[in-house]
Amino acid sequence: MTTVEPKLRAARDDLAARDGVVVAFSGGVDSSVVAALAHDALGEDAVACTAKSETLPEAELEDARRVASEIGIRHEIVSFSELESDAFVENDDDRCYHCRTMRLGEMLETARELGAGTVCDGTNADDPGAGHRPGLQAVEELDVHSPLLAHDISKTEVREIADRYDLSVAEKPSMACLSSRIPTGLEVTEDRLTRIERAEALLRQWGFDQFRVRDHDGLARIEVAPDELERALNREFVETVRAELSNLGFDHVTLDLHGYRTGSVSPETEDESAVESSSGD
Structure with missing residues (x-):
């Protein structure tokens, strides 16, 4: 028995005792493990x-369907728009809080x-x-349950559990939402999000695995591993x-x-991989 086995069993028993569960699901490795356990x-x-x-990104939605x-x-898809929130569009240090509050609100309504x-x-x-993570405040305020956190399951252990369930996303890199490519203080707009998504689709077609296209108000800054x-x-x-x-x-x-x-x-201490959880993973 490995050290992850008792944690896996405890998380599964925790979920089994619940009166139905809705998993905020992005198709990334974290939410996929929670979905598999549930x-x-x-x-x-x-x-x-x-x-x-x-x-x-549309590619991430297709991944979520596949996983x-x-x-x-059972997989449900609900639609909403963060761009209806002035606080989100403003893109300050708490953008992830506003986003996660809205996303989890959709999950609560579905539940x-x-x-x-x-x-x-x-x-x-x-x-x-892991740094500045305002999205976690939304999780606490809305009383959303985090079984991986509750049972002290680390990212490495998440990937081990994903392997046990034979999930294709076991080694998938973290994928933050598209707004994380826009510098703090620069408004989030549909035009910026669309061109970022299309630009990153091009890098994906060229076979890059870990990358971002940052949109500095018209200047594209490409990052690859x-x-x-x-x-x-x-x-x-x-x-x-x-x-x-x-x-x-x-x-440019x-x-x-x-x-x-x-x-x-983002803010100097923020780890954008947090957004993986805010969009469901």
Whole structure:
């Protein structure tokens, strides 16, 4: 028996004692593990719910559909718009709080409609100590249950459990919502979100695994993982990405030689991978 086994069993027993569960589900590894545990524990009384909005890339929504099918859990999709909130659009240091409050509000409403007694999210035991995470305040205020956190399951252990459930997302990198690519203080708009999503789709087509396209009010700053920097300097890619991103409305296209790093346009202590949980994982 490994050290994760008692934690896994305790989390599953915890969920089994609930009167129905709705899992805030993005299709990332954290929420996928919670969904798998909930489905294992409750069967048809467990539901995965994904909140669709302008900040969720279409590719991530498709991933969520696919992983829910993999798990075998019922999957509901609800639509809303963070852009209806002036506080969110303003994009201050608490943007994630406003976003998460709205997203989890959609989960709570879905739970009421389905007669489920508990809403769960994918906050894990490493998250509270990982820098500026205002989204966690929303979890506490709305009394959302975080089984991974409650049973001290770390990110490494989450991936181990995902392997046990044979989930395809076991090694999936964290994926923050699109608004995390816009520097704090610069308004979040639909146009900016759309061009970021299209720009990142291009990098995905070129086979990059860990990347971001930051939108500095018309200047695109591309970040890729350090071990992928050499490929990003390929002349064919450089010419293609410059032309394509210019067509999307970016005035300048740059490559950040520091490589990919979380929170590089957010408050200094913020780890943008927190948004993985706020959008369901």
